[in-house]
Amino acid sequence: MPQVQPSPVTPALAITAYTATTALGRGRNAQASALRERRGGLRRNDFGTGAAGEQRLDTWIGRVDGLEDVALPAGFERVDCRNNRLAWLALQQDAMVERIDALCARHGPERVALVLGTSTSSIGATEEAYARLSGDGLRFPPDLDAPILHTPHSLGHFVQQATGLRGPCITVATACSSSAKVFAQAARLIGSGAADAALVGGVDTLCGSVLFGFNSLGLVSATPCRPFDAARDGLSLGEAGGYAIVERADRDAPGLRLCGYGESSDAHHMSTPHPEGLGAQLAMRGALQRAGIDAAEVGYLNLHGTATPANDAVEAQAVSALFPDTLHAGSTKGWTGHTLGAAGIVESVFALIALEDGLLPGTLNSQARDAACGAQIHFDNARSGSLRYAMNNSFGFGGNNCSLVFGTA
Amino acid sequence: MPRRTATIEGIGFWTDGLPSWQAARDFIAGGAPVADAPRRPSPRLLAANERRRAPETVAVALEVALAACTAAGRDPASLPSIFASTHGDLAITDYMCATLADDPRAISPTKFHNSVHNAAAGYWTIGGGCMHASTALSAYDATFAQGLVEALAQLADGAEAVLLAAYDGAAVGPLETMSHSRGLLGAALVLSRNPGKLRLRATLVDGRAPEATGPLSRHAAGNAMAPMLPLLEALAGGGDTALLHAGPDRVLRVEIAHG
Numbered sequence: 001m002p003q004v005q006p007s008p009v010t011p012a013l014a015i016t017a018y019t020a021t022t023a024l025g026r027g028r029n030a031q032a033s034a035l036r037e038r039r040g041g042l043r044r045n046d047f048g049t050g051a052a053g054e055q056r057l058d059t060w061i062g063r064v065d066g067l068e069d070v071a072l073p074a075g076f077e078r079v080d081c082r083n084n085r086l087a088w089l090a091l092q093q094d095a096m097v098e099r100i101d102a103l104c105a106r107h108g109p110e111r112v113a114l115v116l117g118t119s120t121s122s123i124g125a126t127e128e129a130y131a132r133l134s135g136d137g138l139r140f141p142p143d144l145d146a147p148i149l150h151t152p153h154s155l156g157h158f159v160q161q162a163t164g165l166r167g168p169c170i171t172v173a174t175a176c177s178s179s180a181k182v183f184a185q186a187a188r189l190i191g192s193g194a195a196d197a198a199l200v201g202g203v204d205t206l207c208g209s210v211l212f213g214f215n216s217l218g219l220v221s222a223t224p225c226r227p228f229d230a231a232r233d234g235l236s237l238g239e240a241g242g243y244a245i246v247e248r249a250d251r252d253a254p255g256l257r258l259c260g261y262g263e264s265s266d267a268h269h270m271s272t273p274h275p276e277g278l279g280a281q282l283a284m285r286g287a288l289q290r291a292g293i294d295a296a297e298v299g300y301l302n303l304h305g306t307a308t309p310a311n312d313a314v315e316a317q318a319v320s321a322l323f324p325d326t327l328h329a330g331s332t333k334g335w336t337g338h339t340l341g342a343a344g345i346v347e348s349v350f351a352l353i354a355l356e357d358g359l360l361p362g363t364l365n366s367q368a369r370d371a372a373c374g375a376q377i378h379f380d381n382a383r384s385g386s387l388r389y390a391m392n393n394s395f396g397f398g399g400n401n402c403s404l405v406f407g408t409a
Numbered sequence: 410m411p412r413r414t415a416t417i418e419g420i421g422f423w424t425d426g427l428p429s430w431q432a433a434r435d436f437i438a439g440g441a442p443v444a445d446a447p448r449r450p451s452p453r454l455l456a457a458n459e460r461r462r463a464p465e466t467v468a469v470a471l472e473v474a475l476a477a478c479t480a481a482g483r484d485p486a487s488l489p490s491i492f493a494s495t496h497g498d499l500a501i502t503d504y505m506c507a508t509l510a511d512d513p514r515a516i517s518p519t520k521f522h523n524s525v526h527n528a529a530a531g532y533w534t535i536g537g538g539c540m541h542a543s544t545a546l547s548a549y550d551a552t553f554a555q556g557l558v559e560a561l562a563q564l565a566d567g568a569e570a571v572l573l574a575a576y577d578g579a580a581v582g583p584l585e586t587m588s589h590s591r592g593l594l595g596a597a598l599v600l601s602r603n604p605g606k607l608r609l610r611a612t613l614v615d616g617r618a619p620e621a622t623g624p625l626s627r628h629a630a631g632n633a634m635a636p637m638l639p640l641l642e643a644l645a646g647g648g649d650t651a652l653l654h655a656g657p658d659r660v661l662r663v664e665i666a667h668g
Contacts, residue, residue, distance in 0.1 A: 041521075051513055052509060055514050055620035112419075123505075123506075125510050126502065126506050126587075129583070130583060131509075133583055138586065140587060147587045147589070149588045152496070152547040157549060170548050171546065171547045173526030174527040174530065175525045175526075175527055188598060192566065193565070194561075194562055201643070202423070207508065216514075217522070254504055256518070263489075263543075264542060266535075266540070267535055268535060270522045270535070271518075396527065397525045398534070400530065402457070
């Protein structure tokens with residue numbers, strides 16, 4: 001095992017609000033009921049117009065219904081795009097706006113950090129502009145000529161403007177680990193005194209770049225994705241948005257906690273995981289160390305589980321190496337699709353739902369277990385009356401890994 | 410009190426005509442750009458074939474990151490890293506969007522995996538065999554200041570030393586009308602908790618950063634990462650304060666002790 005600096009045990013932070021909007025619906029309860037009822041959100045690919053429509057891929061996607069009808073508030077017309085609409089729609093759920101306002105009243109807006117993750121931000125707007133360039137082939141159409149739309153911080157900037165937060169404000173873009181890493185960064189900002197609280201989250205929307213990009217790597221399945229199935233043949237892409245509020249914990253107040261985080265690099269390859277999952281193991285061990293708990297104390301693990309042949313084999317091996325057979329681990333990608341830079345927040349929300357409701361999701365669409373699966377990996381849902389800790393794995397291109405441990409107090 | 414101070418153990422720098430920190434220091438002191446400077450960096454961390462194929466933003470990021478590690482006497486494999494870039498690689502964004510508009514199924518898989526904002530972070534950790542945490546950030550014109558805040562937060566969180574590399578490249582194609590960035594510019598700092606001669610302390614405050622008029626700021630004014638240059642000018646010129654744009658009406662006030 002390679003040596004990295006041991007992670008110190010850090011004080012747990014409180015998660016005082018959370019929400020997600022995915023192909024399963026809008027807000028926390030839509031997620032919980034679809035997970036409980038094993039109702040997936042994938043549909044046949046119906047995304048894209050122009051060349052992207054003519055060459056539409058034969059695949060399944062986790063598309064969020066109704067984004068086409070979402071209106072941004074007055075004053076935001078210049079930054080209207082699919083990604084900001086989803087960012088806005090997700091923000092309207094579960095009383096997040098009221099919670100953020102209360103947070104600002106308590107700490108002052110300059111003491112609340114905003115840390116958001118995305119892989120492609122609003123590049124869909126850039127793609128659209130390129131498809132509609134004016135006569136000389138160089139000019140963006142007037143409805144898409146706001147420079148901030150065409151850069152990764154489009155997301156952070158929009159949410160900053162929409163919420164009025166004035167603390168540290170960053171967009172994290174480490175591909176599919178982005179909105180898991182936001183929890184770690186928020187914890188550091190609070191721990192270092194740069195902020196008293198943080199709004200974290202992530203938003204990613206379907207776009208040509210990711211559909212045709214993952215297709216070029218041969219990683220997109222023609223069927224709804226089947227994580228950890230022996231016959232799995234690739235991922236289903238999805239879109240999602242979600243948020244959580246992270247604050248210093250009041251020691252006596254019960255509630256949800258961010259207990260630990262672990263981040264690592266594979267140092268192996270840009271688009272394939274380390275063959276023995278060493279980076280994944282380092283991230284999980286780091287998160288457990290920071291939480292100050294043993295692997296056996298984790299009751300639920302939301303796996304990265306993309307349903308690509310490489311990811312699932314490697315992740316199953318890494319989980320077997322670390323956890324006892326009693327762990328309930330599953331991948332929820334069959335419900336939502338792989339929401340890329342939003343996967344971290346979405347699946348953290350699923351882990352928080354597990355802690356609150358005792359609902360341990362299994363894995364959707366999968367039938368025949370891959371030989372690499374240890375006893376930890378479950379296809380069926382389960383219930384737990386005594387879940388204390390839940391973990392979430394998010395691994396991205398470039399070998400960028402993040403694991404989070406959530407708990408209850 | 411929040412601990413947001415650090416020792417600067419090493420500095421790396423590269424821009425057109427100023428291909429090292431020493432060249433930048435000489436220029437700030439009144440010298441001229443290097444006449445026969447290379448047109449693009451050739452980072453030793455990558456294998457020869459990768460060095461030629463790597464996007465120029467990856468090349469400049471790895472060049473300055475390695476230079477900072479060398480100056481600090483630190484193994485690249487030993488440091489957590491933060492890669493900060495306003496736009497990532499604009500040439501690849503232009504390629505992706507142009508290809509999608511024309512023939513989406515023709516997207517190159519290599520261009521696609523190089524299109525992620527953490528491409529430089531990925532190549533850095535792969536090239537250096539580094540399994541520590543690495544992140545990739547953007548905060549538009551406040552990217553450097555926000556990256557520095559994260560670097561100091563990582564030190565406060567227990568890291569002994571961290572690498573911060575900041576870079577941007579040139580816009581090409583129609584995107585040039587939206588994402589204004591010219592030339593190639595990168596700088597990197599190895600920051601640590603250990604005692605040292607050159608130290609900095611940073612605080613986020615209300616306000617606006619003054620117009621940058623120093624020699625480096627004028628030399629590389631067209632690049633999107635230019636907002637970091639007042640700090641480098643202060644580090645080279647013995648200045649005790651740099652005010653860096655940190656977002657709408659926010660400034661990162663960086664105080665420097667040259668010991």
